[in-house]
Amino acid sequence: MLCGRWRSRHRRREEPPVPAQVAVPLALPSPPAPQDGGNKRPGLRALKKMGLTEDEDVRAMLRGSRLCKIRSRTWQKERLYRLQEDGLSVWFQRRIPRAPSQHIFFVQHIEAVREGHQSEGLRRFGGAFEPSRCLTIAFKGRRKNLDLAAPTAEEAQRWVRGLAKLRARLDAMSQRDTHTWIHFYLHRADSNQDSKMSFKEIKNLLRMVNVDMNDMYAYSLFKECDRSNNEWLEGPEIEEFLQRLLKRPELEEIFHRYSGEDRVLSTPELLEFLEDQGEDGATLAHAQQLIHTYELNETAKQHELMTLDGFMMYLLSPEGGCPEPAHTCVFQDMNQPLAHYFISSSHNTYLTDSQIGGPSSTEAYVRAFAQGCRCVELDCWEGPGGEPVIYHGHTLTSKILFRDVIQAVRDHAFTLSPYPVILSLENHCGLEQQAAMARHLHTILGDMLVTQLLDSQNPEELPSPEVMGLMPLCRPLAVYCWASRLRTPAPCPQPRPQPCQVSSLSERKAKKLIREAGNSFIRHNACQLTRVYPLGLRMNSANYNPQEMWNSGCQLVALNFQTPGYEMDLNAGRFLINGQCGYVLKPACLRQRDTTFDPECPGPPRTTFTIQVLTAQQLPKLNAEKPNSIVDPLVRIEIHGVPADCACKETNCVPNNGFNPRWGQTLQFQLRAPELVLVRFVVEDYDATSPNDFVGQFTLPLSSLKQGYRHIHLLSKDGASLSPATLFVHICIQRS
Template sequence: MAKEFQFNWRPNVPSLLQHGSVFDRYDDESTSLEVNAHVRVDEYGFFLYWLIESRDAVVLDLGQVWEARPSGLPKDGRVLFELEQRGARETLEERTIWITHGQDLVNVQSFYLVAETVEIAKAWRIGINEILRKSKTRHVCPTTNLLRYWKWLTLSVNDRRKIPIKLLIKTFSSGKPEKMVLKCLSDLGLCGDKEREELDVEMLTFEKFLRLYNKICPRSEVQELFVKLSGQKEYLTRDRLTNFLNEEQRDPRLNEILFPFFDNTRTQVLISKYEQDNNYIDNGKMSGDAFLRFLMSDENSPVFLDRIDMYQDMDQPLCHYYINSSHNTYLTGRQYGGKSSSEIYRQVLLSGCRCIELDCWDGTGENKGEPIITHGKAMCTDVFFKDVLYQIRDTAFERSDFPVILSFENHCSKSNQLKMAKYCMDIFGDMLLAKPLDDFPLEAGVALPSPNRLRRKILIKNKRLKPEIEKHQLDQFLREGKLDEEDEIIETPEVVGEDSVSPLDDGDTSDDDDPSVQSSSNVSTATPGHSSRPSLDSPPVQAAPSLLAPLDRALSHKLMIRSPRFTLRAISMKGRQPLAGDQRAHPEVEPASVATCPVIKPPIPGETIQCKETDEAHPELKQNFISKNLKSLGFTKKQPILTKEEEERIFAEYHYTGATTNIHPLLSSLINYTHPVKFSGFDVAESNNLHFHMSSFSESTGLGYLKQCAPEFVNYNKRQLSRIYPKGARVDSSNFLPQIFWNAGCQMVALNFQTPDVYMQLNMGKFEYNCGSGYLLKPDFMRRPDRTFDPFSESPVDGVIAAHCSVRVISGQFLTDRKIGTYVEVEMYGLPTDTIRKEHRTKVIPANGLNPVYSEAPFVFRKVVLPELAVLRFAVYDENGKQLGQRILPLDGLQAGYRHISLRSDTNQTMVLAPTLFVHIVIKTYVPDELSGLVDALADPRAYLSEQKKRQEALAHMGVDDSDIVEVPAGKSATTKGKVLQKTNGSAANLLS
């Protein structure tokens, strides 16, 4: 049984919302206004509903509401005119509540409520959003789900404020004839015949609804279990119930101190809570009805209830967590020719995602001069970069306080990158982590900060200049308000990022080979002076265009830090003196001398050339080089002349770079703990030991590294972040199996959130726990540097006890409102050796979507090597293969015994009348075959000896003398080391198929 844990699922519903307020209402399609709608929220926080005179009630499940937010003016002129006639226009926007809702992330609907006062509108917005933050309502028990459906029935009244009988008939019609439903209603005094088409709300109490449910849908399978446990009696004694709780409902692996066994005292408390017969309570007995109430209660949850709250240590380095991540977040459909949306960023963040992607390009046509977000040249629509930032700002920390990572795939010119940087700084303000934390400098060997240290911070992932180049260019920009004109003229070829323009491309990383960009193979370890970034303390800018104004010169000089480290860059030949290194730049040098210097040649973009000449060979070249570039470093003739030692040091540290990379230094300066570099190998990354460096891999490239060097990949992820994204061939926005990369410790496994396929359901189910924070702590051995782990190993992990799990699907309830056949699949995802798919399914129960009974033999997962990474997936399908509901449950949080599992939609949302499965789960320590007899003997020595004696007597009866029997090791087989796993269990191909 679970630890002593109070599960309070009920949100606080303010009295204002319960009593209701009068609003005017319209939606995006409205051409007229609905006036004087009385809007309320029920006392449980299940539904938002409104009543308008002479109309049926409208009831909206708050489980499908994304948010309540401020709104602008209505698009329709007639609606706006009506609103202006009913109240002051100057407060109209503040009085309007914009409510978005929908059953998935893409198909979002909206409506608007206009309050009488600004204060009422604000109170309603806050109240609704507080209810939406109460995530525990997603994990309520079957009894509470019945309470929710009963509440929906009582709110769904017609224009005469009565409950239509047809709603009750439809509730049960998927498994029972209409005549039977009407007879049960009549037996309970709720209606006499079909002609009576409506019911007074007061007549349908929750107690009567439960009686109706039990009458129409008797739980014969639970009654059968009860008879077996009670020994054919009408009640369970306290002793028998205690034995049931300890033997059937308890995982034997649990710690007895944290999870104590039931004794008669605790059992009596349970009886008093669920039994309604006082005589039974006084005599320590539990009836069949009370037993069913217990099985359907929160106290009998299928998962440990504390897993729903924040239960993990959030003070580990960022790379020690799985991070809920999205790929091409802006797309609402296909990768090629799809629609981009800024609105979907809100839904993705509100669903718990913590890493989102922004593909940034230069706007064209009427959008020219503005950075936009789109899928390159894949014929997708565009959205403005700044519009997306506003959406992120408003929703980043509505569901979780832990950091949000913005993964930029940047194809913009420097002028638009400057806009991007300023937009980020102005729109995000203090939420933006613009420089490293003082106690976590960007230095070799320094671990990443924890999610707790980065609470409510936004981190940018974007290519970054080398520290010395960034500092020099940033100093120049802060001083002059612009960069050298060559930076606008000469640009590197367009960088191929994570996603190619071609839908069939399988790009590797978003980093190119420009030597001005830090990479894992060419690292200049940051010094403390380079670890901190200059910050811009300029006042907030009111309008976006004003962000482009030059920085205040006094502020620029104040923030400028001169550095002796610098790099010369190629420049345009138009109207400018060429750079030292081109023979036309040095008329004072003899051509013969120039010819002998290997560095004297036209600049080659993207190439770094070491200057090898000596003082004796070219003293004039060296002096010319130094003097010509002092000005670019901020030195003037009025300043002291450099000493000979300083000149020597500058010259010794000089590199020639043929072309600057296309990264603006201001944007570069905002990058800290998510600094992407081109991956150059696990050995190089380990040698550099720069924890703030990270790399991105397509799924295909990631699989290649997993195949070749899986343990090294795991070790890399102990120290640094990695991001995995779908291959370019997934033009339909399908997803890959994220479990493959979770097994290697990859933190940011980015999926297409707009596609609710099986793999996205796995992602949503996994991140539902730990308070839906978007961060899950990896297993201990995947974090510790002194442990080695191979995700393809079939042997038990050192220090981890393998588990045995079996699942028996007994029955289903309210699986569909159609009279159709159904079946159930049970799968396990984990290590390749633990993964079993498409093997365990029940038979089809025809023409019953209401309460089918399967009573299948147990589905056995014989040996689970790593329970901490494994999840069980339950899915219900109709006879045509259409999914009706699903649920993902972590194996290490699963409770053993007879449990009800509430199912979710394919987008992992709850349903008004949640379908449930009644199952029997057995979880215990895995025991090899040759040791099973010994374990049985240790577990129950008397039973074991009794069984041995019976066998001995049987042999004696057949004339076998004791002296003829040779003692052999106890167990089913003394010569084998356990059976081979099932045909697909233990196969890496099974996981990858």
């Protein structure tokens, strides 16, 4: 079933009114409100740097609001929510027997903020509250949504607008301003909140930011900054200590190598650096533009000079990062047949946990679409009252209505990408409820549904994403995706291919075809779609390695999006490029019907990939409950591609330093099929007696990796930003 964008004239059907319910809020004691003179406190300096101290919405969030948290028809309780002075977290209080407990959530972990009854929870349980008073905070990863109702519509809007501003400022900083991050910990380390730091509090700060510094060295640094000689740091003394702590000697060395004795980069000197970085098309005009964008000193900017601070700002920006900036937008040819693309695909999309007893939810579809997914699965079964339901059949997973899922498709499928969505329907319904399914598809999706062949369609080719995403479109793949059983493909392409036939294979069957059919399977996938899904024996909804399937040209490599791990890291990396639209053009060797490519025999090495792992910055602590635990980091570089290219190499570990560890080690790889390679940068906490603990990772295609000195911005297991945690590396790609 294929869907595309609806026509602008399409109108949404009105939702039936929800019966009113009575909610009895609980009153909670309020913590002390922030005092005046806030900019003198370390916490508010972060908001000042973000330019939001005078914003009315943010000021209201700092004062706090009593919002009703909604979990069910009977569990609806008032909680006090208040933005912390760091601008990065929201504090809230809840009642537990005998004592109130306090918690926080981080703004950077928010995936979306939705207004009104725009979540499964509020649609089911929020009928007692007007939509204008309601909002949903959706988090990245597995954390459940936070469904809230404010006392007034205006107060709800203040939180919607305020959170949007905070998220936008955090994104705009792009991890350049580590001062915001460290001021958060400074605020926590200041135990009595007097804006002064004793040596004991400084030691606590160092442990919080993941560095175990020698006491004598730490005290000598403390005394150098204690200008008043009173055993306290305050005001400018604290700032000086932080500046010394955040020094980057490796960046200073690079800067001085190009700037010479005057310690500033002229435009020609910056251009020389850009050319050595391998920046294609670097010009004096581009160097001037970088100075005007990233230089902080106005006098230097007027004279078209870049200081060390401006240089560091540039290298920590997205422009100075490792992904090719042009690839963050749709840059590939989108006018080729659908079979020529890898298509981001989800398995058992309705599940939020394991496939044995986990809950089903329409929110899982919303999250999949938010990650760029373009193929989702609906397991359809007979339900009560003539209404088909979706769940994992013959298991204890909960059930959701088919019509609710189709409404989620209508409302969320095209928020991130305009390109077509494939609905993979696994039908277990009788004729009566099949008719109900068809009725819901037509009445809910309307013009979004593809119900007939497009004009000027070549019968031997599937339509392109561009065509499907741009004529008044979108109608189901009963037209373009017919389920068909795939046996061993013929040794050469059929004289008249059947592009509308789609084969759905288990990972075991796909691997068998890869071994036995080899090149014939690749030729088959050059003109017809193949969907691969995990074995049903994966009870915990684990995933298989998708790279093997991509090597053979399989387009719909379906994974359990709810299960984090290296497999989903590879999927996220594969579809990180091309504007995260969910479609990535396959390499030419996988698109030609007469290709001779065989991933088992890719030929001799064609590319040398060399990476020098230099340093890391502000790695996260793994166990916040053990403040004295410090990370012993090592870096592993993984190459995922054809079997002959797959490899991993790692650095030594650096003991007791997750703040600014140094390696300076060089790792090198010889690659035979670089166009298929994904590079995964992994940081782990070394342990001599047990498996290493995961710290962070970042994955992207080799073809989208920029050369030169680059910062790798690390992500968590769930794909959330670990800002400001970065790796600093030098990358060299030599193609023969």
